[in-house]
């Protein structure tokens with residue numbers, strides 16, 4: 001049976017709208033007007049509103065009752081802070097997140113707006129651009145909402161004055177220039193009277209643009225989505241049940257970027273093992289050929305890899321950052337506690353949860369002036385600042401501006417389980433600049449042995465590990481401290497978060513070089529057995545040693561690819577040839593041969609034991 005293909009799933013038929021503004025700005029009325037004039041209100045609701053308005057003696061239906069009714073519901077159950085209203089026209093479907101404008105505005109706006117395509121900012125024509133307007137505009141830009149629509153409301157109360165409107169447009173434009181928003185539109189409206197909401201306004205014939213609804217129907221959002229970076233955070237692992245026809249485990253989740261197609265080569269992070277997508281199911285179990293961002297699907301993979309909730313399936317050549325240190329803009333929500341350096345929280349980033357500690361508060365931002373206060377030592381309710389966080393286990397993430405789903409997280413108070421903050425990731429952090437080198441009193445002269453690093457490089461199966469094992473055995477037998485640092489083994493622990501992309505291999509080599517240098521510094525002989533395919537990285541490993549006065553010996557285990565492949569001790573070449581492992585060195589990932597290694601070993605040099613003898617003799621150990 002052939003699976004149906006979804007070629008175009010950009011979901012441009014749905015527009016998610018966030019609204020910002022306080023009750024006084026007429027937000028409820030505006031939403032009500034949109035629903036009312038686009039005939040989206042259910043008749044029974046409408047009758048109830050007309051009844052209530054009549055009871056109050058109002059001459060027209062008070063549309064704010066539509067959303068205020070929701071607010072009353074909300075007050076009973078504190079969990080729903082953001083109300084979602086749905087309506088549609090023949091052009092499009094709309095979801096409006098109505099976040100109440102009270103004291104918790106940051107939380108509500110962040111919660112309601114984080115997936116929004118467009119934010120409506122309401123400005124009262126009489127009051128103009130207020131502190132709150134700037135705050136909302138800033139939050140919208142921070143949240144990466146691609147389109148901003150400023151509705152200058154209550155135009156009827158300023159006699160539909162074009163001058164007043166132009167003044168507000170100029171003032172807002174001047175502020176927005178400092179923000180990172182690419183698309184800002186302005187519409188003069190009267191939500192109460194319906195001017196330019198759904199129908200064009202007669203008294204404002206000087207305005208030639210679209211009505212708000214016309215604008216919402218027309219705004220182009222297809223190109224806003226990240227269709228490039230395939231990201232599939234695993235939410236659940238579905239194990240096969242007897243008789244369900246599933247012969248493999250399946251992994252359920254929502255595609256958080258790009259798309260996945262049956263047959264795609266993928267890797268599961270942080271483990272980094274490569275495999276292939278074999279099947280994709282949509283909701284209700286329909287089999288699909290592909291899935292794209294926003295779709296909830298389950299997938300199965302060709303290999304039985306150990307994947308758990310919180311892991312991420314991505315394409316081998318396009319990976320998110322994997323790391324434990326990151327920099328983020330954090331909005332603080334908690335009334336009961338502030339955040340400062342040293343605090344710990346649970347971080348939920350996509351489906352992955354880990355404990356984090358705050359390792360730096362770089363600055364607190366004044367959202368009105370955009371001034372950065374670098375002296376701030378905490379963030380309180382509704383404040384926004386840039387924090388550096390250190391996670392207990394590796395996190396997979398993208399920069400927020402690249403992917404809002406994989407670039408955001410929430411912070412949870414471990415004691416109360418309350419969500420206390422939300423963050424938008426700026427960048428990974430390489431190291432902590434506040435760390436200084438701690439000198440020790442024990443120098444190399446005090447140690448019984450001078451250490452060194454013997455670095456074996458070569459293709460997989462070339463014999464690096466076999467030779468290193470022989471060397472280790474001989475040296476230890478002679479009482480020399482020696483320790484083998486094998487690529488495979490390190491990848492089970494220290495380097496478990498790394499895969500086989502060029503970047504990950506570089507990091508793998510860098511870390512291993514650092515560890516080898518520490519062992520060598522302690523007086524041991526580090527026996528590194530790492531493919532280490534890049535000349536520049538091997539050179540860096542050498543420099544790490546030489547900078548500390550440590551001996552570094554590069555041994556090139558020069559076994560031709562054909563020999564390695566016919567040995568194939570782990571069956572990996574066969575898998576790589578069958579396309580089951582991507583980026584395999586020598587097959588579809590490069591190996592740069594060393595030009596001037598200290599020693600070159602060839603298969604004709606004899607069995608591994610003899611080779612080890614030879615090396616020890618050559619090095620005079």
Ligand SMILES: Nc1ncnc2c1ncn2[C@@H]1O[C@H](COP(=O)(O)OS(=O)(=O)O)[C@@H](OP(=O)(O)O)[C@H]1O
Pocket residue numbers: 459460461462465487488491500504505506508509529530531532533570572581582583584585589
């Ligand atoms: N795609 C791909 N390419 C190369 N190797 C792969 C790959 N996937 C898994 N493996 C297994 O991982 C071992 C290599 O790890 P290294 O840390 O030495 O590699 S590297 O230095 O980062 O290039 C290597 O072990 P060795 O055979 O001992 O070298 C393989 O067993």
Ligand SMILES: Nc1ncnc2c1ncn2[C@@H]1O[C@H](COP(=O)(O)OP(=O)(O)O)[C@@H](O)[C@H]1O
Pocket residue numbers: 458459460461462463464465466467529567569602603606607608611
């Ligand atoms: N000099 C050699 N001559 C013949 N076979 C070798 C030699 N060195 C290693 N081998 C064999 O080749 C394979 C190499 O595997 P391994 O040492 O794990 O390579 P690598 O370190 O590159 O992963 C082993 O099965 C080993 O017995």
